[in-house]
Amino acid sequence: MTDLLAGPVDAAAGLAVYGAGAVDRSAPAPVRDALLSAGVPRRLAQQDPSLWGPEAEAAATRRLGWLDTHRRSRELLPQLAELMAELADLDHVVLTGTDGSSLAAEVIARTLGRPLTVLDTTDPGRVRAALADRLERTVVVVAGKSGATVETDSHRRAYWQAFLDAGMTEAEAARRFVVVTDPDSPLEATATEMGVVVIPADPTVGGCYSALTAFGLVPAALAGVGVADLLDQAEEFAASLARDRDNPGLALGAALGAAATTGRDKVALVSDGTGLDGLGDWVEQLLAESTGKAGVGLLPVVVESPRAPGATGPDVLTVSYGGALAVGDVPGGGCAPDLAVNGPLGAHFLAWEYATALAGAVLGVDPFDQPDVAGSTEHTRRILDSGPPAQTPSFTEGAIEVYAPPGGPTDLDGVLRQLVDGVDDAGYLAVTAYLDRSADAEAARLRPLLATATGRPVTFGWGPRYLHSTGQYHKGGPAVGSYLQLTGAVAVDLPVPGRPYTFGELQAAQAAGDRRALADRGRPVLRLHLTDRPTGLAQLLEAIGRWRA
Numbered sequence: 001m002t003d004l005l006a007g008p009v010d011a012a013a014g015l016a017v018y019g020a021g022a023v024d025r026s027a028p029a030p031v032r033d034a035l036l037s038a039g040v041p042r043r044l045a046q047q048d049p050s051l052w053g054p055e056a057e058a059a060a061t062r063r064l065g066w067l068d069t070h071r072r073s074r075e076l077l078p079q080l081a082e083l084m085a086e087l088a089d090l091d092h093v094v095l096t097g098t099d100g101s102s103l104a105a106e107v108i109a110r111t112l113g114r115p116l117t118v119l120d121t122t123d124p125g126r127v128r129a130a131l132a133d134r135l136e137r138t139v140v141v142v143a144g145k146s147g148a149t150v151e152t153d154s155h156r157r158a159y160w161q162a163f164l165d166a167g168m169t170e171a172e173a174a175r176r177f178v179v180v181t182d183p184d185s186p187l188e189a190t191a192t193e194m195g196v197v198v199i200p201a202d203p204t205v206g207g208c209y210s211a212l213t214a215f216g217l218v219p220a221a222l223a224g225v226g227v228a229d230l231l232d233q234a235e236e237f238a239a240s241l242a243r244d245r246d247n248p249g250l251a252l253g254a255a256l257g258a259a260a261t262t263g264r265d266k267v268a269l270v271s272d273g274t275g276l277d278g279l280g281d282w283v284e285q286l287l288a289e290s291t292g293k294a295g296v297g298l299l300p301v302v303v304e305s306p307r308a309p310g311a312t313g314p315d316v317l318t319v320s321y322g323g324a325l326a327v328g329d330v331p332g333g334g335c336a337p338d339l340a341v342n343g344p345l346g347a348h349f350l351a352w353e354y355a356t357a358l359a360g361a362v363l364g365v366d367p368f369d370q371p372d373v374a375g376s377t378e379h380t381r382r383i384l385d386s387g388p389p390a391q392t393p394s395f396t397e398g399a400i401e402v403y404a405p406p407g408g409p410t411d412l413d414g415v416l417r418q419l420v421d422g423v424d425d426a427g428y429l430a431v432t433a434y435l436d437r438s439a440d441a442e443a444a445r446l447r448p449l450l451a452t453a454t455g456r457p458v459t460f461g462w463g464p465r466y467l468h469s470t471g472q473y474h475k476g477g478p479a480v481g482s483y484l485q486l487t488g489a490v491a492v493d494l495p496v497p498g499r500p501y502t503f504g505e506l507q508a509a510q511a512a513g514d515r516r517a518l519a520d521r522g523r524p525v526l527r528l529h530l531t532d533r534p535t536g537l538a539q540l541l542e543a544i545g546r547w548r549a
Contacts, residue, residue, distance in 0.1 A: 010251035012240035014233070015343025015351055020251035023317065023338055024258045031261075031362055032254035041250050044357065045242035051357075056366035063368040065204025066353050067241070070212045070234040070346070072202060077228055079199065080221040083178065087222065090139040090176060094119055094130060095219040096155035097143035099289065099468030101180075103282045104211035104349070105143075105219040108230065110278040111323075111345055114223040119155055120465050122510060124494040124503035126436045127155070131162045141219040143180040145207055147187020150380070151464060154496045154506060160194070161497040171195070178222070180214045206368050207468075208286050211349040233346025241354055248341075249351045253358025255339055256298060259317040260291070260363055265478070266299045266428060266457045267319055268311040270337060274322035276345060283321070283352055285469030290356045290367035292473025298359060299428060299473055301457045303448075310451030310458050311335045315426065321348070372475035375520065376467050379513030384501055388508055393529070399536035403527040412543055419482060419526050423454045427480040430470065434463035434487045434511040435533065442537045443486060449544045450484075464510045471514065475521055483518055486540075487511050488530040 010017045024030045035041070043051060047067055049060035065072075094117045095102050102120050109116035119130050140159045144152045156177075163173035177196035181187040182203045191198045202213040210216060212234055217227045240247045259265065267287060269280035280302040291297040303311045311318055312335045320337040323344065341348070360367030383389070393401035397412045404415045423429050429450055433443045447460035461470055463485075474481055490504035501509075511527075518525050530536030 010246065010248045012243075012246050012248055013236040013343075013347060015237055015248050015341070015347040017248040017251045017255075017351075018340040018342075019338055020255040023255040024251075027258040027262050030254070031258040032250060035250065035254055035358065035362075036244050040358065040361065041244055041247055042242050044354070051361050052366050053364065056368070059366060059368055062204060063206045063209075065202050066206075066209035066212070066350075068238065069202045069205050070231045070238065070350070073212055073214070073217060073231055074228075076199070076214060076217060080218065080227070083197065084222060087139050087175075090137055092134040092138045093117065093141065093219060093223045094138055094159070095141045095143060096120070096152055096159075097141075097215070098149050098151055098465065099285050100207035100210045101143040101145065101152075101215050103285055104216035105223075107211075107276075107278040107282045108216060108220040108225055108227075108345065109223045111276055112220075112225050114220070114225050116219060116223040120151065121437060121462065122151055122154065122464060122503050122507040123434070123436045124490055124492065124507070125439055127158060127503050128492070128494050129438070131158060135162060135166055139176050139178060139222060141178045141180060141222065142187070142191075143215050143219070144185075144187050145182050145201065146185045147179075147181055147190060150377075150506065152187075154499070154503065156190075157497040157499070158494070158503075178218060180218050208289050209353050209368075211282065211353075212346070216349075230346035230349075233344040234350045237343075237347035237350055241350075249354035250358065252339070252341060252351060253355035253362075256287075256317070256355055256359040257362025259338075260296070260298050260359060264315050264317045265297065266301055266313070266316045268301045268303055268316050268457070270303055270306050270308075270311055270318060270320045270335070272306075272320045272322035272324075272340070272342070274324040274342070276321060276323045276348065279321055279345070279348060282349075286352060286356050287359075288470040288473040288477075289370050289373075289468065291360055291363055291365060292470075292477035293365050293369075293371055294476065295478055296363050296365060297473050297477035299457065299459070299477065300470070301428075301459050306335055308451070309448050310456070313457065316457060370468075370472045372517075373468060373472050375475055375517035376471060376510070376514040379516040380509045381513075383509040383512050384506065388505070389512060396531075398539045399530060399532040400539060401529040401531060403529065405524070412539075413546075415526060416543060419484060419524075420450065420454050422524060423456045423482050424480070425456075426478075427482060428457040428459065429454055429482050429484065430474060431458065431460045431484045432463050432466055432486070432514070433461070434485070434507055435530075437462045440488065440533055440537060442541065445541055446484075446544065449541065453544060453547050463514070464507075467510070467514060474523065475517055479522065481523060483523055483525045485511060485515060485525055485527045486530065487527065488533040488536070
């Protein structure tokens, strides 16, 4: 990384992008020159909705508020100070939401060392554990653009019932909720009926781009983060966005666009160890959901360290990110990145949003819609209404039921090798785990093991969280993916209050709905169901680990 940092740098307001010029020059025609010729930096800073073509113009007109939402968000600061004082006795902050409604706040709290419980799963074990954790000291932030997302609605219902079951009155339970949503949304109407505090989100900002709106700031502030600093960082950086020179957002966007259009459409996101370790998960959902559509897109691959497998390759753009303006070699050695993006968190948020919007323009896609997310959601709804599909495993081996296409191998090692061998030189493998992110954390070890086995990029996502990030790319991006879905037996289920299903049934329906959505698009899926989760995970890890011996 030393040579990279010694080269030309695009910098402004404490954020620097190294290596962008070299990536851009690798394209037959430099993308940055084309963007400058079209006046894109000035037009984007002025919120010109025509940059993504006539079909996207109407939607873009309503979705460009992220460019200056950091200024409007200052109006929240007095209300947040008052709310924090009012809820000072509730020091356990729980955030329920999906994708951009929860990821930014999680990154902020993690980066700045503040405790925040994020509940974005339907796994009954995880939900049950969250409900049992310091309930008497809990305040719940319910976050959603509309509130129609089934996970968020289910969590709201579960916490309301838990407070009442603990002996609280409805008024006492209501005090423990803060709702963040768009004005006039269904969730706002529900919150009004509940009698809870509502903080309006910026309706001109889509979920992926909402880091510096109430979605990111409210839970972070309640967790003890000084969010005004983030707004200051973004404000200072924003002055660079209309410039033709000294514009790191332009440099990053042009490099992403150049890579995507010259065969390097997988983006390995590597923390450089300087304090922004969780940022990769937020960038993942932003890039995947914004660009993965119409058969094109950038596939983000969050890797564990610079030495982790899957961080390099002929079709991979390796990008390191961190909090320092300049660093030396990547800590711990490992791959040398093609790009290094370094700076404060508030500037990172705005820079990546700007760069992603530019990459969408280069790819010719609307970066503000998610046309393929609804497919899994619709299938899930139908399954909940009609009941789960009847399925018989292809075979069972130990604590793993295998659901594979007919006519294939009849042993675990064989189906895994068939899956791995099916990932070609342009492909990738996605591991999606409908399990407990805490109790079943060992599942994440599959990503580097399978990256070593395939020699290809491998992503890992917890379900249903990934449905709102890489899930869009899986269905709408290039049809080169293979999919390994993990599900697990539920030992103790949990009802969803006021609904005719349990969390376990909802989780199973979401997994089945996503399999159907992938099958509709001809994507190959291998499902492994763990009849005993710890035993099944150990068995699976051992099976893949044997290949390295």
